[in-house]
Amino acid sequence: MLDIKDIRKEFPILDSQIYGKTLIYLDNAATTQKPLCVIDTISNVYTTMNANVHRGIHHLSQVATTAMEGSRETVRKFIGAEHSHEIIFTRGTTESINLVASSFGGTYLKAGDEVIISTMEHHSNIVPWQLLQERIGIKLRIIPLTAECGLDIEAYKRLFNGQTRLVSVAHVSNVLGVTNPVKEIIEIAHSHDVPVLIDGAQSIPHTRIDIQELDADFFVFSGHKIYGPTGVGVLYGKEKWLNAMQPYHGGGEMIKTVRFEKTTFNELPYKFEAGTPDYVGIIALGKALEWVDSLGIENIAMHEHELTRYAVEKLNTIPGIRIFGKPDGAALSFLIGDIHPADLGTILDRLGIAIRTGHHCAQPLIDYLGIPGTARASFAVYNTKEDIDIFIKGVERAVKMLS
Numbered sequence: 158m159l160d161i162k163d164i165r166k167e168f169p170i171l172d173s174q175i176y177g178k179t180l181i182y183l184d185n186a187a188t189t190q191k192p193l194c195v196i197d198t199i200s201n202v203y204t205t206m207n208a209n210v211h212r213g214i215h216h217l218s219q220v221a222t223t224a225m226e227g228s229r230e231t232v233r234k235f236i237g238a239e240h241s242h243e244i245i246f247t248r249g250t251t252e253s254i255n256l257v258a259s260s261f262g263g264t265y266l267k268a269g270d271e272v273i274i275s276t277m278e279h280h281s282n283i284v285p286w287q288l289l290q291e292r293i294g295i296k297l298r299i300i301p302l303t304a305e306c307g308l309d310i311e312a313y314k315r316l317f318n319g320q321t322r323l324v325s326v327a328h329v330s331n332v333l334g335v336t337n338p339v340k341e342i343i344e345i346a347h348s349h350d351v352p353v354l355i356d357g358a359q360s361i362p363h364t365r366i367d368i369q370e371l372d373a374d375f376f377v378f379s380g381h382k383i384y385g386p387t388g389v390g391v392l393y394g395k396e397k398w399l400n401a402m403q404p405y406h407g408g409g410e411m412i413k414t415v416r417f418e419k420t421t422f423n424e425l426p427y428k429f430e431a432g433t434p435d436y437v438g439i440i441a442l443g444k445a446l447e448w449v450d451s452l453g454i455e456n457i458a459m460h461e462h463e464l465t466r467y468a469v470e471k472l473n474t475i476p477g478i479r480i481f482g483k484p485d486g487a488a489l490s491f492l493i494g495d496i497h498p499a500d501l502g503t504i505l506d507r508l509g510i511a512i513r514t515g516h517h518c519a520q521p522l523i524d525y526l527g528i529p530g531t532a533r534a535s536f537a538v539y540n541t542k543e544d545i546d547i548f549i550k551g552v553e554r555a556v557k558m559l560s
């Protein structure tokens with residue numbers, strides 16, 4: 158059992174006063190707050206070991222390089238990857254997907270080839286493929302939703318044909334908070350010899366990932382959604398794909414030799430890490446994952462699932478409530494009557510309660526649902542049932558004011 162009171166002590170920001178009220182932070186799907194050990198790591202790297210990595214013969218550079226490569230190993234273990242060179246550091250989920258679109262696309266895709274995504278994708282798993290559509294003429298095929306807002310797996314099976322080259326879907330929807338059956342999705346794709354990218358932005362903080370068991374070809378996530386710093390993320394890719402794919406960015410670090418006549422590229426993972434990496438952020442991300450491991454991701458998930466269950470139960474007592482989909486994780490989206498979510502969010506903000514409202518970077522899903530947007534509450538390990546009680550009281554008050 159986790160001691161949430163103790164955990165909260167590691168997050169000084171949770172004591173913030175917002176308009177005279179103690180902050181209730183329920184926007185964790187957008188970004189999580191950071192524990193002191195992560196904040197201290199950033200400060201510690203700059204005060205004790207700052208030097209550019211991978212190129213220095215001198216002591217500090219070697220210390221920083223060792224710490225950064227230690228983080229790569231931490232990430233490898235955290236997701237159960239076979240090789241640490243299958244872990245590529247990026248700026249986040251968005252950059253990781255763009256990397257795959259550009260490098261996998263550049264190597265394997267031509268006009269008429271098809272990529273399957275779903276109706277519930279974040280813009281970062283839509284637009285990179287649309288850019289390829291414009292650049293090389295690929296086609297996008299979209300998995301529709303069932304009446305319960307889950308992925309329609311029967312319809313998904315029918316999308317495959319001789320032109321299908323890649324499937325790219327979210328593990329957990331950032332709007333609905335529903336978990337997609339990614340193992341089944343991957344098995345179906347593999348039965349057609351088609352690789353799969355899983356957008357793990359919303360699953361990594363709440364789910365044990367065993368990448369080899371899942372058998373995903375690519376898995377991407379952002380550090381800032383799992384108690385790590387902003388500006389760093391991960392692309393996991395199977396060695397065979399990463400080795401075959403052309404590089405993404407060109408520059409220092411990603412080369413072996415550079416001649417004006419011909420340049421040869423570095424081995425994995427450096428081939429995909431051009432330029433000075435955010436080694437400070439990467440080292441702090443390693444710390445964040447160690448911190449999560451020290452609590453146990455299963456314990457975190459259990460706590461958050463209970464919060465979600467409790468929030469759904471309480472919200473369902475409010476007349477006119479609509480909760481979208483069947484949230485089974487740490488986020489839920491709702492509307493009440495014809496109250497605009499932005500109005501609701503503004504009133505809650507005045508009460509010190511931070512939720513997110515709008516399209517959540519998933520406009521096609523919001524259009525499909527035929528609504529102006531949603532109000533979304535999302536939870537992290539430091540949230541409590543008391544937070545939810547205050548949130549529910551806030552919602553009830555807002556409803557009275559707006560009705």
Ligand code: PMP
Pocket residue numbers: 186187248249250251252279281282327329330331356358359379518
């Ligand atoms: N995919 C999903 C499912 C997300 O929730 C997010 C962040 N909201 C992203 C991708 C993009 O993540 P980032 O902005 O950290 O690159």
